Amino acid sequence: MWKSSKTLLLIILCCCFLSKLRSQICNLTLSGQVLENSSREPIPFASVFLFETEQGIASDSLGRFFFSTTFQGEIHLSINHISYQTEHLTLQLLKDSNIVVLLKPNSLLLNEAAIIGNGDLDTQKNQSLRRDKITNAPEKALANQLEDLVGVSSIKNGSGIAKPVVHGLYGNRLSILNNGVTQSGQQWGVDHAPEIDPLVANNIRVIQGVGALEYQGNSLGSIILIEPGNINNEQGLQGGIRYFHQTNGRGHGLNLNLSRKTSSFAWRVNGTLNKSGDQKTSDYYLKNTGKQEAHAALQLEKQWNKNWFSSLYLSSFNTEIGVLRGSHIGNLTDLRDALQREVPFYTEDNFSYEYNSPYQKVNHHMAKFNTLWNIKEFQSLSVAFAAQYNLRKEFDVRRGGRSDRPAMSIEQVSTFIEAKYQNQLSQKWQLKSGVQLNRIDNANIPETGILPLIPDYISQELGYFLTFSRVLDKTQIEFGGRADFENRNVAAISNSFPREVLRYNRQFQNFGAMFGIAQHLGEKWVFGLNSGYAVRNPEVNELYSGGLHQGVSGIELGDSLLKSEHSIKSTLSIERKKGKKGSFQALFYHQMIEDFINLNPQNEVQLTIRGAFPVFKYEQTNAQLLGFDLLGEWNFTPNLNLLLKYSFLEGRDLQNDLYLVNMPANNASAQLNFSLGKLQKIDLIQLEAKGKYVFRQSNILASQDFVSPPDAYFILGAGISSDAELKGYPLKLSLRAENILNERFRDYLNRQRYFADGQGFNFIIGIQISI
Numbered sequence: 001m002w003k004s005s006k007t008l009l010l011i012i013l014c015c016c017f018l019s020k021l022r023s024q025i026c027n028l029t030l031s032g033q034v035l036e037n038s039s040r041e042p043i044p045f046a047s048v049f050l051f052e053t054e055q056g057i058a059s060d061s062l063g064r065f066f067f068s069t070t071f072q073g074e075i076h077l078s079i080n081h082i083s084y085q086t087e088h089l090t091l092q093l094l095k096d097s098n099i100v101v102l103l104k105p106n107s108l109l110l111n112e113a114a115i116i117g118n119g120d121l122d123t124q125k126n127q128s129l130r131r132d133k134i135t136n137a138p139e140k141a142l143a144n145q146l147e148d149l150v151g152v153s154s155i156k157n158g159s160g161i162a163k164p165v166v167h168g169l170y171g172n173r174l175s176i177l178n179n180g181v182t183q184s185g186q187q188w189g190v191d192h193a194p195e196i197d198p199l200v201a202n203n204i205r206v207i208q209g210v211g212a213l214e215y216q217g218n219s220l221g222s223i224i225l226i227e228p229g230n231i232n233n234e235q236g237l238q239g240g241i242r243y244f245h246q247t248n249g250r251g252h253g254l255n256l257n258l259s260r261k262t263s264s265f266a267w268r269v270n271g272t273l274n275k276s277g278d279q280k281t282s283d284y285y286l287k288n289t290g291k292q293e294a295h296a297a298l299q300l301e302k303q304w305n306k307n308w309f310s311s312l313y314l315s316s317f318n319t320e321i322g323v324l325r326g327s328h329i330g331n332l333t334d335l336r337d338a339l340q341r342e343v344p345f346y347t348e349d350n351f352s353y354e355y356n357s358p359y360q361k362v363n364h365h366m367a368k369f370n371t372l373w374n375i376k377e378f379q380s381l382s383v384a385f386a387a388q389y390n391l392r393k394e395f396d397v398r399r400g401g402r403s404d405r406p407a408m409s410i411e412q413v414s415t416f417i418e419a420k421y422q423n424q425l426s427q428k429w430q431l432k433s434g435v436q437l438n439r440i441d442n443a444n445i446p447e448t449g450i451l452p453l454i455p456d457y458i459s460q461e462l463g464y465f466l467t468f469s470r471v472l473d474k475t476q477i478e479f480g481g482r483a484d485f486e487n488r489n490v491a492a493i494s495n496s497f498p499r500e501v502l503r504y505n506r507q508f509q510n511f512g513a514m515f516g517i518a519q520h521l522g523e524k525w526v527f528g529l530n531s532g533y534a535v536r537n538p539e540v541n542e543l544y545s546g547g548l549h550q551g552v553s554g555i556e557l558g559d560s561l562l563k564s565e566h567s568i569k570s571t572l573s574i575e576r577k578k579g580k581k582g583s584f585q586a587l588f589y590h591q592m593i594e595d596f597i598n599l600n601p602q603n604e605v606q607l608t609i610r611g612a613f614p615v616f617k618y619e620q621t622n623a624q625l626l627g628f629d630l631l632g633e634w635n636f637t638p639n640l641n642l643l644l645k646y647s648f649l650e651g652r653d654l655q656n657d658l659y660l661v662n663m664p665a666n667n668a669s670a671q672l673n674f675s676l677g678k679l680q681k682i683d684l685i686q687l688e689a690k691g692k693y694v695f696r697q698s699n700i701l702a703s704q705d706f707v708s709p710p711d712a713y714f715i716l717g718a719g720i721s722s723d724a725e726l727k728g729y730p731l732k733l734s735l736r737a738e739n740i741l742n743e744r745f746r747d748y749l750n751r752q753r754y755f756a757d758g759q760g761f762n763f764i765i766g767i768q769i770s771i
Contacts (some may be wrong), residue, residue, distance in 0.1 A: 031099075077089040218537055462484070477515075477516070556616050559620075561619070713747075
């Protein structure tokens with residue numbers, strides 16, 4: 001018995017020893033990072049599959065992945081992402097290894113957006129514009145660039161001033177981040193376009209769902225990120241110069257982008273000059289609509305060691321832009337006439353680059369310093385500091401030769417501090433958290449002689465967020481929360497006599513939470529569900545506006561008693577991933593907003609010493625936004641494909657049983673792309689034809705606005721581009737035509753529609769030489 005026990009004990013000890021030995025020998029780790037081939041930017045949520053063990057995981061937000069396996073020898077990996085070409089690797093795994101995987105962009109998707117997000121199992125409903133798409137339309141402002149994304153529109157004041165609209169929300173409900181910093185400026189109304197040059201961006205993304213919790217801003221669930229991207233690691237001078245010309249407005253533009261990586265640091269400079277004159281409809285010139293711009297950006301990067309990285313970003317945005325002269329009317333009779341005229345007042349038959357009052361002059365400067373520490377593998381801490389200065393002057397038609405004296409003059413200084421921590425808690429769990437501090441000092445410069453539209457104020461805001469994500473086989477789960485605390489001190493001047501200073505102090509405490517899940521069914525289908533709760537504070541203009549908003553030619557009245565908005569939004573996404581014959585994507589959304597703040601026409605006009613103007617007032621109601629976006633792609637041949645999009649939105653005022661004003665009209669578009677191979681000295685020729693049909697916003701009653709919504713319209717466009725070489729330098733030439741049929745139309749989301757038609761035929765030429 002004793003001998004049997006000893007034998008059994010010896011066997012157990014041997015088995016434990018062999019098991020321990022095997023564990024020491026064969027438990028190997030394979031880690032790596034997935035990067036974009038040219039920019040070396042991390043690619044989050046790429047699918048990495050290890051065939052030998054049938055393990056599949058998604059890369060984290062920094063493109064990193066991690067495997068633990070007992071398998072030794074030759075292994076085979078497949079790395080794929082919806083926006084990039086799939087990469088297959090064969091490796092010898094004999095010890096713990098770390099690799100870097102470079103993915104090349106999928107050329108068929110460069111001109112298109114993916115509704116479902118950044119990766120196969122990403123629950124965020126993100127869309128993006130890559131560098132190629134942005135530079136193909138260098139003459140377009142930021143909001144006009146984003147119009148190419150399904151579900152994204154723009155609200156405008158003429159052809160040169162526009163703000164993006166995502167699922168019916170815009171302005172203060174849609175935060176815009178410039179290089180990770182919330183863009184801070186005079187963001188009141190539709191006439192104040194974001195002061196950002198889109199040509200500085202390597203990527204422009206629309207973030208929704210759980211990922212939006214990471215960013216500070218008074219939004220209701222959508223974030224727009226302008227990302228310059230990291231500097232290319234390749235040695236030598238990189239970049240290029242591009243010239244563009246458009247016939248409508250006879251505009252000329254020049255953009256320079258250069259970068260270089262040295263042994264000490266890396267640098268990039270970007271500069272844009274742009275000038276255009278009076279825009280033209282199908283029948284007449286829009287008097288006083290010229291503009292001129294000068295923008296510059298400098299980016300410096302330093303890799304101190306393998307775990308410490310720092311960057312400095314400086315930018316300057318400067319523009320002067322004319323406002324349609326026919327939108328500023330002197331008396332009530334002429335205003336009523338102007339709202340019914342087919343051709344606006346002050347229209348001339350001759351073109352001019354000159355613009356006079358009314359016009360706007362804006363300067364915006366930003367500096368950001370960021371540093372990142374990799375504490376250990378899959379654990380990092382980043383700290384950022386940013387400062388912004390914004391100066392806006394608006395010049396009106398004033399009596400007594402005072403038109404060169406601004407009617408609005410406001411400056412704003414903001415500072416921002418942020419710390420973010422990220423940790424891969426395990427192979428399947430990831431944590432993100434961060435804290436943000438933001439201070440805004442907004443002051444009117446006493447040179448106008450007019451009561452300010454926006455009062456002086458100081459805002460201090462503290463925000464904190466925490467998110468988790470987990471990958472389980474073919475399922476990804478994300479959830480998180482955010483808390484924001486704001487203290488706002490306001491000093492306003494009363495409209496009544498005798499004038500007195502009215503002081504307001506308000507504190508806001510906002511909390512939000514979101515949950516998302518994505519499920520991969522089979523090889524082709526992915527389903528996603530997101531739901532979240534968010535709160536938005538009423539902004540200063542909504543609370544305290546009181547006077548003429550010159551840029552939109554209207555009297556705007558705030559309400560100091562407005563309450564915060566409370567929103568619950570749910571989305572359902574369905575995707576059939578890209579195959580040989582194409583792909584299909586759909587997104588359905590429903591959003592309830594309690595105490596929704598809207599700028600409503602008051603069916604009233606008001607005569608002032610500056611002229612006669614329609615009156616608008618900020619009012620609250622309970623609202624419902626319901627809609628869906630569809631995107632389909634069909635590949636007839638490897639060189640010929642068709643893209644179809646459709647967006648539907650219905651916004652309702654539930655309290656008054658009316659439809660909401662200023663909601664995008666439903667629209668559908670089609671784009672046919674054809675690629676030719678090498679033709680003599682030309683490497684690639686690409687042709688495209690596209691059309692967009694915008695339906696009439698027929699739900700709005702005549703009593704809800706000063707004029708009835710305009711008719712539906714169809715816009716046809718086409719383009720051709722080619723890649724070649726000029727004395728060894730890559731050369732790209734592009735020709736595009738917009739509104740080929742010279743369609744006469746007015747767009748419902750364009751405030752200029754009260755007085756004039758939209759832009760007519762436009763031909764754009766672009767030439768780009770790369771180094």
